[in-house]
Amino acid sequence: MNKQRLLSGHETELLTSEELRKISEDLVKHKSGFVRILPDGWLYPAITTLYLDRIYSMELRPDDVFIITFPKSGTTWMQEILWVMLRNPDLDPNNEEMKEPLWVRSVDVGFDMHFDNEERAKRDMKSIAEKFxxxxxxxxxxxxxxxxxxxxxxxxxxxxxxxxxxxxxxxLLKKWFRWKDQDDIGSDEAANQYYNMVVYVARNPKDxxxxxxxxxxxxxxxxxxxxLEKFAREIMKGDFSYCPYWPHVLQAWRQRDNPNLYFTTYEDMKDDIMGQLRNINKFLGKNLTEEQLRKIAQFTSFSSMKTRGEPIDKAYYNEDLWKKEGGMFRKGIKGDWxxxxxPExxxxxxxxxxxxxxxxxxIFKSGN
Structure with a gap:
């Protein structure tokens, strides 16, 4: 069995043909096959191993903000909130970056794993390929x-x-960010050695x-x-890309008191978005006004984002089914499960x- 050691210390294990047959025949088949990242057993296309060391050794900057989530947990919503708060808090319509799709101005560093070759990437990610x-x-x-x-x-x-x-x-989470407790920092020189933040969004796993x-x-x-039932059972068994679910969420949950990490949930955002924006404003050290936050809440609301259109290229999805299913901005509610x-x-x-x-x-809200 093919194995390799990553810079993170994890070991990758290539699934055999027999193991692939045991997981869903509905799972998309990548040319490279699939690997488990041990010890937790995260399942990814094998091509992912080409990028994980580069992501792990990626040079951090003092003001980087990472949005990390398990897929479909409110990522795009929070991603737009963070980008606007940091790069266009006044919502200037003439901001040149705002003319780019969200997935171009705030990229997913793990997205390369979905493409087995350059031509496929050029076809499905035209705006990304042009930016590159x-x-x-x-x-x-x-x-x-x-x-x-x-x-x-x-x-x-x-x-x-x-x-x-x-x-x-x-x-990523080992240093205190300079803006968290500004009054407690003695000098600018001392302040500059603290950096990097992570916003983690979790969501009721049923939704x-x-x-x-x-x-x-x-x-x-x-x-x-x-x-859907087959899909859900595959997720629960950990036999689908990005799984298992719980090690992903619980790693962040255990870091919830780390001053570099802000842990929130999709349900908390839906219940009180202004409260969440105030918390994030403080976390980022931005000192935005209440009026700015109110306008950002409106700009990043489900209806506003859906009206502005999909943040990814059409070639990436089946357009007919996309329209039928509601696209990326499908419902934007909690408890849809x-x-x-x-009942079973x-x-x-x-x-x-x-x-x-x-x-x-x-504890997850709307779970019963």
Whole structure:
């Protein structure tokens, strides 16, 4: 069995043909196969191993902000909030960067793993490919399109990732950010040695299941064909890309008191977005006014973002199914799982959640 050691200290294990047959036949088949990242067993296309060391050794900047989530947990919403607060808090309509799609101005450093070759990337990510040609002249595509765009972006960067915390740079959460407690910092020289922030958004895993299922059905690189119940059980077993779910969330939850990390939930954002914006404003050290925050809340509302259109290229998804399923901005509600789960699946998931949150203190709203 092919294995390799990553800079993070994790070991990768290539799935055999027999192991691949045991997981869903509906799972998109990548040319490179699939690997588990041990010891937690995260499942990714094998091509991911080409990029993980580069992501782990990625040079951090004093004002970087990472948005890290398990997929379909409110990532795009928070991503837009962070980008606007940091790079265009007055919502200047003449801001040139705002003319770019969100996934171009705030890239997902793990997205390269979905593309087995350069031609596929050029087809499905036209705006990304154009950005790469413009800002990464002379660089190699095989070294990671999204990673190298992120490296070229101006500060402050808002960097998106669905990889768990421990697969990122080991220093990401080790230093106190200079703006957290400004009054307690003695000198500018001392202040400058503290940097980097992570915003982690979790979501009720039942709603994650529904949203992730719809997403996997409409994007061309997945084209999932199974039922929701089959999909949910694969997620619970950890037999789908990005899984397992709980080690991802609980790694961040255990860091919730780290001054470099802000942990929130999709449900808290839906219940009190202004309260969340005030907390994030303080976390970022931005000192934005209440009026600025109010306008940002409106600009990043579900209806406003849906009206502005999809933040990704059309070639990336099945357009007919995308329209039928509601696109990226499908419903924007909490508790939608109640419209989709059978009583049997609900019972299974309740037990799965209880088993994994026991003694952690983590509670998800709208879970019953």
């Amino acid at each position: 040609s413009r800002v990464c002249s002379g660089k190699k595509v095989e070294d990671g399109i999204l990673i190298q765009i992120a490296e070229s972006q101006p500060s402050p960067r808002v960097i998106k990732s669905h990889f768990p915390l421990e697969l990122h740079n080991k220093d 994650v299941m529904v949203s992730f299922y719809h997403w996997m059905r409409v994007i061309r690189s997945a084209n999932y064909q199974g039922s 109640k419209n989709h789960f059978s 699946l609900n019972q299974e998931m309740d037990q799965w959640i209880r088993d994994n949150v026991k003694d952690t203190g983590l």
